[in-house]
Amino acid sequence: MTDSPLHSGIGQRAAWTEAARRSDAGVLRAIVVGFGFAWAIAFVVVGLAFALQLYGDGAMFSYSGAAQDAWAFHWHNISGRVTVFLLTLLPAEIYVGLTGDPGGGIGVYGFLFFVAPLSGLVATLAADRSRGRMIFGYACFSTACLCPLVFGFPTEMWIAHALFWPALALAYGARRGAGAVALLFALLLMLVLTHEGALVLAAAIPAALALRGLRDMRFLRAVGALLAAAAVWAAVKLLIPPDAYFAGVLARAARDFFDREVFSGELVILLAATLAGYCAVYYVTARFAPAKAPVCAAVAVAAALAVYWIFADQALHAADRYYLRTLLVIVTPVLGVLACVHTLIAGGEPMLPLPGLARMVTLLSCRAAARAVAGAFVLVMLVHAVETAKFVTAWAQYKAAVVALATGAASDPALGNPRFVSSARIGAALNRLSWYSTTPYLSAILADFAPSRLVIDPRRYNYFWLSCATATANLNAGRAIPPETRRLVRDFSCLHR
Numbered sequence: 001m002t003d004s005p006l007h008s009g010i011g012q013r014a015a016w017t018e019a020a021r022r023s024d025a026g027v028l029r030a031i032v033v034g035f036g037f038a039w040a041i042a043f044v045v046v047g048l049a050f051a052l053q054l055y056g057d058g059a060m061f062s063y064s065g066a067a068q069d070a071w072a073f074h075w076h077n078i079s080g081r082v083t084v085f086l087l088t089l090l091p092a093e094i095y096v097g098l099t100g101d102p103g104g105g106i107g108v109y110g111f112l113f114f115v116a117p118l119s120g121l122v123a124t125l126a127a128d129r130s131r132g133r134m135i136f137g138y139a140c141f142s143t144a145c146l147c148p149l150v151f152g153f154p155t156e157m158w159i160a161h162a163l164f165w166p167a168l169a170l171a172y173g174a175r176r177g178a179g180a181v182a183l184l185f186a187l188l189l190m191l192v193l194t195h196e197g198a199l200v201l202a203a204a205i206p207a208a209l210a211l212r213g214l215r216d217m218r219f220l221r222a223v224g225a226l227l228a229a230a231a232v233w234a235a236v237k238l239l240i241p242p243d244a245y246f247a248g249v250l251a252r253a254a255r256d257f258f259d260r261e262v263f264s265g266e267l268v269i270l271l272a273a274t275l276a277g278y279c280a281v282y283y284v285t286a287r288f289a290p291a292k293a294p295v296c297a298a299v300a301v302a303a304a305l306a307v308y309w310i311f312a313d314q315a316l317h318a319a320d321r322y323y324l325r326t327l328l329v330i331v332t333p334v335l336g337v338l339a340c341v342h343t344l345i346a347g348g349e350p351m352l353p354l355p356g357l358a359r360m361v362t363l364l365s366c367r368a369a370a371r372a373v374a375g376a377f378v379l380v381m382l383v384h385a386v387e388t389a390k391f392v393t394a395w396a397q398y399k400a401a402v403v404a405l406a407t408g409a410a411s412d413p414a415l416g417n418p419r420f421v422s423s424a425r426i427g428a429a430l431n432r433l434s435w436y437s438t439t440p441y442l443s444a445i446l447a448d449f450a451p452s453r454l455v456i457d458p459r460r461y462n463y464f465w466l467s468c469a470t471a472t473a474n475l476n477a478g479r480a481i482p483p484e485t486r487r488l489v490r491d492f493s494c495l496h497r
Helices: 005-049 058-066 075-099 102-114 116-127 131-150 157-173 178-192 198-212 217-239 244-256 260-264 266-286 290-311 325-346 355-364 367-406 436-446 468-476 483-496
Strands: 420-422 454-456
Touching: 005 102, 005 116, 005 131, 005 367, 058 075, 058 102, 058 436, 075 102, 075 157, 075 217, 075 244, 102 116, 116 131, 116 157, 131 157, 131 325, 131 367, 157 178, 157 198, 157 217, 157 325, 178 198, 178 217, 198 217, 198 325, 260 266, 260 325, 266 290, 266 367, 290 367, 367 436, 367 454, 436 454, 436 483, 454 483, 468 483
Parallel strands: 420 454
Antiparallel strands: none
């Protein structure tokens, strides 16, 4: 019996609806993947072009690598983050030792640090065997949305985020065999040894796989690999503890990690206002022109943002880049779990009964949701692009001001040495880029390791990177940085530690 015209028409409309849904989802995926790779490439190009590896703590990290003493200067105190040292600073030190070029070593460090998100995306793409490479898509979304929040500040969570996604993809799709287990263990070990917060990311991987059932072999394999990695992490922390001075610093940092003020920064508020405005305009527009609601809402909010940036904006997302690492710890695991739920639903695989979560993911997969998410995503990308441009422009101006002081004749002997000069001579607007504890090292680097003055932040603070003994040992050793510059650093260190 042939189908009636009525049934045929219904079938065709259903097919067209499904095709349209898949088309919208495909467009959203293309946008997300495109922006994910665009940002990953921009991190390398912009980071190196503006020497952002020198921003914040990066000035100290860069100087320590150029001085060929990164482990003695700092990293022995944070042995639980040894992955970052091995992947970025150790190769930089080796380069300096082979070439005698400290500036080139800083470039090597910067490249290896900034290329991490791109390397993570490529590794995720290679490891992802999920239906439609869903985990890879979420990795691109996470990279584009989260990494610009901290771009420029050398938080170890940058490396942790890059390792999380290929580890999740490998754990989800790994085949049987000792080789697969060993590779998963190695990735999880590298992940947990990037930052204490990375333990949360690592724990999210078996938690996501638990959705398949607690007897699922992939879940059990991930749990075993994580327990082994955690045991190594604990052993490293016990065998290489921080010194007494730095132990107190770590304790203060841990207490402040989840401080609620982290979520009240200017960029967080701007992003929240952008998304709230988009939702409001979308809701109103969708009542009379649902197909055009995403575009209308995005254009309206983009116009409002342009007015704000041109006429009212006084904010600069600089120091908060350090504190927003907390968002990477919180949001990345959530996206990882959603990626696994979405993958299980798309593949029709069995999973634990979680109707609320499953229903949310299903709703997000519909045609209207794909369009709505695309509009919101593009607005977030716009905010990130403008705020990043503002940051790097101000950073370039700040570096020029530091160079002028470091190579000039002005002096502030009251700081403890006739060859010290106060960073307070820089205007307040540019000094928003300062990071008090690393300014001396930044000035030494920017003056091509031959400063006539060491730039010192005059504010009273309770943290100094180098002890007198460590700085003296570096001065007495054969290093690529000129002895006179290392002597200035030693004099500064001996005044305070």
